Amino acid sequence: MDVPEVVVERLPRYLRSLTQLLQGGTEVVNSQQLGELLQVTSAQIRKDLSYFGRFGKQGRGYNIRNLIEQLRHILGLDRTWNVALVGVGRLGRAIISYPGFQPEGFRVVACFDADSSVVGQTVGGLTIQPTSDLAGGLAKEHVQIVIVAVPSAHAQEVIDVLVSAGIKSILNYAPVATQVPPDVRIRNIDPVLAFQSMTYYLTPPDVS
């Protein structure tokens, strides 16, 4: 049985709300309550979870502590992941100093830049390495996930190197259409695209 990608993408959201509930002192939740928190139907939550097992108890709901542990295991979050950053410009520096990755088990262990005038500088405790050493540096640090924050014009060439270095997960901040083989997963963070689709709904339809 294979799990739809949309389902996998919802699991981290469930996990986050469950963690929040637990911190608030709640120990048990049912699919209805969790759904209200997440703006999702209760049936969807139950169906999503059913792809992975039977975690609830009829008549009661889900033990939050247990469900969190199960989800963390399913998603592979019960270990740490090594992340590298390519492109240490303004955006890259903001990303590397973002304190939200570490507590979730993502460690930024290497960073790279093509500009030789910044190579050798230290950022967030890491020495900037030249992009020409990308493949070697990734292997040395056992990197599994790479953040791309280079100018759009160079994004595809960087991604090609990552792919040939065997990287399967990429988080791309460059605002450009990129191409990767089907076995490589790429997520794009692109606030401008988000804006550009929202304006559609702000624009009254033409009556012309």
Added chain:
Amino acid sequence: MDVPEVVVERLPRYLRSLTQLLQGGTEVVNSQQLGELLQVTSAQIRKDLSYFGRFGKQGRGYNIRNLIEQLRHILGLDRTWNVALVGVGRLGRAIISYPGFQPEGFRVVACFDADSSVVGQTVGGLTIQPTSDLAGGLAKEHVQIVIVAVPSAHAQEVIDVLVSAGIKSILNYAPVATQVPPDVRIRNIDPVLAFQSMTYYLTPPDVS
């Protein structure tokens, strides 16, 4: 006839690739070629565009210049939009100094922070206003879109103020599940969630 939301979300991508093609000197493109660039089937592009009109010519394809203009009009991108930022911390400052919004017609015209020690400071040519004046400040500057970059714990209360001030489009950077009425559109930018679903595919399935 109403247009599926997924379709609207793809249009800005089409627009971007078309712009890139035009800059490269191409004047005409067919759905096949555009699809290869965007990793989308040609049928999908034709179907998507057909929700809005008939922009192509059989046997030839699409005139890029014309299609760009049409898409910009459909999406409401043939005008400028006023954007405000709430939360001028590290992340907020990175966002406000991001040079990618302006050229696309999005002008950041106001920024707000709850911390009275930064209120009155100037960031990117804007004076930081107190969050307590949020509703008034938004109206004064005719803001249509708001970027939320406050700590998670305060995101929902800020969003509630935005909603009651009549804002219909929100870009939220706080890593938290938020609730808005159905007529308000909220997009979440959340790199940690992106990571957390990618690790699923990096994690070999349990054989236990």
Added chain:
DNA sequence: GCTTGTGAAGACCTTCACAGCA
């Protein structure tokens, strides 16, 4: 001849609704 635009078919995802169990 080549490519669009589009009904129809198919795939995929969500919701329903209820048997089964605590």
Added chain:
DNA sequence: TGCTGTGAAGGTCTTCACAAGC
């Protein structure tokens, strides 16, 4: 009684495949 887990039904989105038209 209350809520889960899940087949079946329903809805939405994607792809097919071809008539129409440049």
